[in-house]
Amino acid sequence: MSAPNNTEFRPSVFLLAGVPGLEAARFWTAFPLCFMYVVSIICNCAVVFIVKTERSLHTPMYFFLCMLAALDLGLSTSIIPRLLSLLWSDSREISFDACLIQMFLIHSLSGAESSVLLAMAWDRYLAICYPLRHPAILTNPLTAKLCLAALVRGVLFFLPVPLLTLHLPFCRSNTLSHSYCLHQDIMNLACARTTPNVVYGLTAILLVMGLDSLLISLSYFMIIKAVLQLSSRKERLQAFSTCVAHLCVVLAFYVPLIGLSVVHRFGKSLPSLIQVIMGYFYLLVPPLLNPIVYGVRTKEIRRRILRWIPRTEHF
Numbered sequence: 001m002s003a004p005n006n007t008e009f010r011p012s013v014f015l016l017a018g019v020p021g022l023e024a025a026r027f028w029t030a031f032p033l034c035f036m037y038v039v040s041i042i043c044n045c046a047v048v049f050i051v052k053t054e055r056s057l058h059t060p061m062y063f064f065l066c067m068l069a070a071l072d073l074g075l076s077t078s079i080i081p082r083l084l085s086l087l088w089s090d091s092r093e094i095s096f097d098a099c100l101i102q103m104f105l106i107h108s109l110s111g112a113e114s115s116v117l118l119a120m121a122w123d124r125y126l127a128i129c130y131p132l133r134h135p136a137i138l139t140n141p142l143t144a145k146l147c148l149a150a151l152v153r154g155v156l157f158f159l160p161v162p163l164l165t166l167h168l169p170f171c172r173s174n175t176l177s178h179s180y181c182l183h184q185d186i187m188n189l190a191c192a193r194t195t196p197n198v199v200y201g202l203t204a205i206l207l208v209m210g211l212d213s214l215l216i217s218l219s220y221f222m223i224i225k226a227v228l229q230l231s232s233r234k235e236r237l238q239a240f241s242t243c244v245a246h247l248c249v250v251l252a253f254y255v256p257l258i259g260l261s262v263v264h265r266f267g268k269s270l271p272s273l274i275q276v277i278m279g280y281f282y283l284l285v286p287p288l289l290n291p292i293v294y295g296v297r298t299k300e301i302r303r304r305i306l307r308w309i310p311r312t313e314h315f
Contacts, residue, residue, distance in 0.1 A: 072287035112154030256282035
């Protein structure tokens with residue numbers, strides 16, 4: 001399906017890559033990924049269901065958690081079914097348009113998730129630094145608007161990415177280096193100047209993920225400063241414990257994202273297996289990890305899960 005290197009063309013399909021070094025075991029590699037996907041769907045749907053049915057959980061923190069679960073469902077569903085098809089049936093071809101759509105979903109949903117994590121950090125900041133004013137400032141209607149704004153922000157910032165890619169000529173190959181479509185990966189196959197793509201892609205990343213991570217760090221600096229001023233050690237521990245789940249989710253999202261961005265731009269001499277593993281970790285682990293972390297760390301959700309499980313035993 002490759003074209004000659006000196007001929008410009010628009011490929012009708014791209015060829016997705018498998019896992020380097022595991023080609024012989026690709027069929028069996030799909031089973032743990034499928035298990036992770038099923039668990040991710042069950043856990044995220046359980047979070048949404050519990051928050052929806054329990055009126056006592058209709059508060060900003062849990063609405064943000066529902067939005068995070070919905071974004072995780074969308075992100076994992078845009079990647080894993082196609083990945084399982086690749087591993088089980090060696091179906092490597094993905095159409096040009098489908099690849100651009102998948103690329104847009106990955107980047108826009110990741111951008112929206114970054115915005116939600118920032119909103120959750122603001123929620124923790126208000127709850128700890130201004131506990132009396134917190135309910136009056138962060139109301140449920142404002143929370144709904146913030147969730148909608150997070151989604152719109154992700155769409156608006158990353159919609160130009162596939163539009164810029166749409167008109168690129170390709171003359172090297174149509175074989176991608178990942179099992180899914182990323183902007184940097186497709187852009188590297190183009191044989192024209194990709195300066196607009198590079199500049200806009202980097203600008204979008206910095207204005208969304210970069211700015212959000214900076215503001216999240218600032219909010220936690222203010223939180224730590226406020227907590228250290230508390231007189232009681234017990235109060236300090238309680239205040240910090242309310243942030244543990246969010247901190248774990250933030251680290252699981254941003255650390256692989258930063259690492260993958262650095263590897264794509266400066267680590268081209270590294271083995272391709274490292275890039276593939278980091279990409280899988282960034283895109284597949286957070287949707288599985290987030291509901292588990294919040295389910296374990298949030299006693300209200302944990303109690304309702306434990307209350308719901310015995311009911312199923314009667315059937």
